[in-house]
Amino acid sequence: MLARMRPSDALVAAGRLAGQRGLLWGTSGNMSARVAADRFIMTARGTMLDTLSQDDLILCGIGDAPEETPTEASSEIQVHRRIYQLRADVQSVIHLSPPYATLAACTNLDLPTDLIPEPVLYLGRIVRVPYIQPGSDDLGRAVAQGIGQESVVLMENHGAVTVGASVAEAFRRMEVLEFLARLLVTARNADLVPLGIGPDAADALYRSVYATGGSSSSG
Numbered sequence: 001m002l003a004r005m006r007p008s009d010a011l012v013a014a015g016r017l018a019g020q021r022g023l024l025w026g027t028s029g030n031m032s033a034r035v036a037a038d039r040f041i042m043t044a045r046g047t048m049l050d051t052l053s054q055d056d057l058i059l060c061g062i063g064d065a066p067e068e069t070p071t072e073a074s075s076e077i078q079v080h081r082r083i084y085q086l087r088a089d090v091q092s093v094i095h096l097s098p099p100y101a102t103l104a105a106c107t108n109l110d111l112p113t114d115l116i117p118e119p120v121l122y123l124g125r126i127v128r129v130p131y132i133q134p135g136s137d138d139l140g141r142a143v144a145q146g147i148g149q150e151s152v153v154l155m156e157n158h159g160a161v162t163v164g165a166s167v168a169e170a171f172r173r174m175e176v177l178e179f180l181a182r183l184l185v186t187a188r189n190a191d192l193v194p195l196g197i198g199p200d201a202a203d204a205l206y207r208s209v210y211a212t213g214g215s216s217s218s219g
Contacts, residue, residue: 002168007033007092008041010167012052015043017171018096019050023178028159029096030074033167034084038062042080044072049096078140083163086144090163092170097159100181101174105154109188111180114196120205122176125150131157152177 002010002017011031018024029049032042041057043049060077061068062084069077080093104111111126113119129146132139132155143161147153151173153161160177164170187194197205 002171003166005167007035007167008054008057010092011041011043011057012054014094014167014171015049015052018174021175023096023098023174024049025097025099029094030076030080031092031094031167031170032060032080033092034062034090035059040080040084042077043074045074047074075135076140078135078137079143079161080140082137082140082144083147083161087147087149087163089165091165092167093161093163094167094170094174095159095161096174098174098178098181100185101154101160101178102158103185104181105159106157109181109184111154111177111184112194112196113180114198114202115180115183115194117205118176119180120197120202121209122173123152123180125152126177127153129153129155131155134158 002013005013011033014031027046027048030043031049032040034040038061040060040062042060043052044056044058047056058070058073060070060073062081076095079095083090083093113123113126127146127150129142132142143153143155147163151163155161160174162170162173162177164173184194
């Protein structure tokens with residue numbers, strides 16, 4: 001569904017899905033989508049993402065000029081902007097604080113991605129960025145530099161950021177990240193030790209999908 005929508009409609013739909021799937025609380029989180037080489041739309045400051053409307057999407061510039069930073073935009077605009085500046089392939093950035101992924105970001109819980117196939121295909125390497133004041137350009141630069149060519153960042157004591165070639169892909173990565181974190185927290189509470197498939201099998205799985213023209217958006 002999301003993959004076939006224009007970016008603004010996809011963001012509105014993703015916000016509602018995030019609420020339905022327990023990825024939100026209060027006014028936490030912000031989302032954006034690139035709409036031109038030098039422009040992106042993002043959610044407004046203080047928006048409740050599960051009641052998002054077109055009026056809550058603010059047009060922003062990817063450059064650093066003051067006029068490219070509307071005061072109505074989310075305070076985390078620099079996280080989105082710095083990623084778009086460094087990654088021409090990224091078409092959407094999603095920052096949420098879902099409970100299990102945020103718990104992982106507040107602890108030393110390791111999130112191995114080789115437990116089941118989906119994290120191998122959707123997440124790649126999960127990067128951690130130390131706590132930096134929210135809303136600051138320092139945080140934006142740290143997340144963008146940390147993410148590099150990866151797709152998932154845990155911001156310590158804050159939440160998670162996922163990126164993708166579409167809103168659908170970035171959202172799916174957030175869902176998979178939260179599922180993985182919930183799986184591992186549940187296992188720890190039950191004194192279970194999850195067994196991964198190992199790096200060789202994970203690499204073979206990844207190559208078998210992408211060598212045949214697959215993508216992380218296929219299910």
